[in-house]
Amino acid sequence: MSDSPDICWFRRDLRVADQPALIGSDGSPTLSVFVVDRRPLASAGPRRRALLARHLRALDDELRSLGGELVVLEGDPVEVIPQLARDVGSRTVRWNADVSGYAQRRDSAVAAALEGSGVGSEVHWGTLVHAPGTVVARSTGRVQRVFTPFSRAWSSTERAPWPDGPPRPVRIGSVRGGDPTRLLGVDPDDPKMVGIPGGEIAAEDRLRTWVQHVDGYPDRRDIPADDEGTSHLSSDLRFGTLSPRHVVDVVGTGTEGRAAFVRQLAWRDWYAHLLAEQPELAHSAMKPAMDRVVWRDDPEGLEAWCVGQTGYPIVDAGMRQLARTGWMHNRVRMITASFLVKDLLVDWRLGEAHFRRELLDAEVSQNAGNWQWVAGTGPDAAPYFRIFNPIAQGRRFDPDGEYVRRWVPELAGIDGRRVHAPWELGPLDLAAAGVTLGEDYPWPIVDHAAARERTLAAYAAAAATGDAAGGR
Numbered sequence: 001m002s003d004s005p006d007i008c009w010f011r012r013d014l015r016v017a018d019q020p021a022l023i024g025s026d027g028s029p030t031l032s033v034f035v036v037d038r039r040p041l042a043s044a045g046p047r048r049r050a051l052l053a054r055h056l057r058a059l060d061d062e063l064r065s066l067g068g069e070l071v072v073l074e075g076d077p078v079e080v081i082p083q084l085a086r087d088v089g090s091r092t093v094r095w096n097a098d099v100s101g102y103a104q105r106r107d108s109a110v111a112a113a114l115e116g117s118g119v120g121s122e123v124h125w126g127t128l129v130h131a132p133g134t135v136v137a138r139s140t141g142r143v144q145r146v147f148t149p150f151s152r153a154w155s156s157t158e159r160a161p162w163p164d165g166p167p168r169p170v171r172i173g174s175v176r177g178g179d180p181t182r183l184l185g186v187d188p189d190d191p192k193m194v195g196i197p198g199g200e201i202a203a204e205d206r207l208r209t210w211v212q213h214v215d216g217y218p219d220r221r222d223i224p225a226d227d228e229g230t231s232h233l234s235s236d237l238r239f240g241t242l243s244p245r246h247v248v249d250v251v252g253t254g255t256e257g258r259a260a261f262v263r264q265l266a267w268r269d270w271y272a273h274l275l276a277e278q279p280e281l282a283h284s285a286m287k288p289a290m291d292r293v294v295w296r297d298d299p300e301g302l303e304a305w306c307v308g309q310t311g312y313p314i315v316d317a318g319m320r321q322l323a324r325t326g327w328m329h330n331r332v333r334m335i336t337a338s339f340l341v342k343d344l345l346v347d348w349r350l351g352e353a354h355f356r357r358e359l360l361d362a363e364v365s366q367n368a369g370n371w372q373w374v375a376g377t378g379p380d381a382a383p384y385f386r387i388f389n390p391i392a393q394g395r396r397f398d399p400d401g402e403y404v405r406r407w408v409p410e411l412a413g414i415d416g417r418r419v420h421a422p423w424e425l426g427p428l429d430l431a432a433a434g435v436t437l438g439e440d441y442p443w444p445i446v447d448h449a450a451a452r453e454r455t456l457a458a459y460a461a462a463a464a465t466g467d468a469a470g471g472r
Ligand SMILES: Cc1cc2nc3c(=O)[nH]c(=O)nc-3n(C[C@H](O)[C@H](O)[C@H](O)COP(=O)(O)OP(=O)(O)OC[C@H]3O[C@@H](n4cnc5c(N)ncnc54)[C@H](O)[C@@H]3O)c2cc1C
Pocket: 221, 230, 231, 232, 233, 234, 235, 237, 238, 261, 264, 265, 267, 268, 271, 328, 329, 330, 331, 333, 334, 337, 355, 359, 361, 362, 363, 364, 366, 367, 368, 370, 371, 374
């Protein structure tokens, strides 16, 4: 152990508890830093930046209670981190690695620059249950392209130990950081931006509340109107205000509901491991033939989808929930994404970019992985010819229409499941509900049956040009 401080470079691990990069392997005192890096932030909307600012403030409070503080700097980490290490005489900089192509390139460049200054780097994987590369198919040494065998191996893989011991955060008078609120250009206290308190203590409360509901997960997780049907922990996992291992340990697998929930965390690791191995999955189809689908250029359709004005109530409800809260229920993410890709035949990458901007929990691995799954272009995806019918999906998963009426108030006068297809109502029923189609609420912007045929033809044409079924 040395007395010159190590540096913990915080990124998507904004907690003190169960944080391997904060503790490090030799228990040295540690200076904590977060770098506001404009490049990845460019794709984050104001809500995600506001939540980030909240979490940074709470992390600073936590570190101060332990005798440290969070120094927030701005700039290119490749310059900022080695400069800070030189300024305070650090021997080691520690961080939790990340999987995107950008993160991998950046981290290699930082490590190389540190090495050039005689500073070591220590890399952990505190944002995932298992590190990429540790859950692989024995036959290929690569990540499984099918989820079930991955999940089996994931469950039986032993956890690599994380450093243990009390964190020793320090404050160094000569090092001055900036104000995260100003650097991020947001007001973290604006309740319209974010509806949840920041920081790991609040996140732990959310986890404890969820544990009271988790046993109902298998029956309730697909019902978007049920606010307690899923955990809403995704943004805590995304920002690292919760450690994924801690979540698994607190929930356990003792009941069907608990096991089903923990399985979702295996999906999360899976998409991260796949992207770590193949960073181009963020923008290229895993099934190469699927990059030959001829997408439609439809700016009006894309805009109607973004603002929730497609005329398909379940789609519009989901897109408005996203716009208003920064979160959308998983079932509805699948329905809305499928609508963009399969009904409008718009490139999944445009939808992925919109979600990445708007979602509080957006991260490239999860977002691109799931978009590819829905588009039928990615790993273990549903075959492309299985196309969601937005009306049937609405009737099945929102059987009383409660979710639609909550987010599409202009349809609030239409009761029950009829709300999923207002154009099927007679003029008297529509008048009684106070709805004039084309005025209060749009006619469907596309005919689902015709759109389905158009999409099947486009995908079939792409598939015919190559082996659409086989992954790489
Ligand atoms: C088109 C599309 C885009 C998506 N983009 C993202 C994204 O950017 N970030 C993100 O975290 N999730 C994404 N998801 C996955 C999923 O919708 C969210 O993780 C989930 O809705 C978050 O709500 P929850 O925490 O209540 O989930 P729960 O049902 O309580 O699940 C618990 C946790 O398991 C993980 N999980 C659940 N479902 C999935 C899944 N399908 N894939 C990977 N991990 C999962 C999440 O970490 C989640 O918090 C996307 C899904 C779709 C269909």
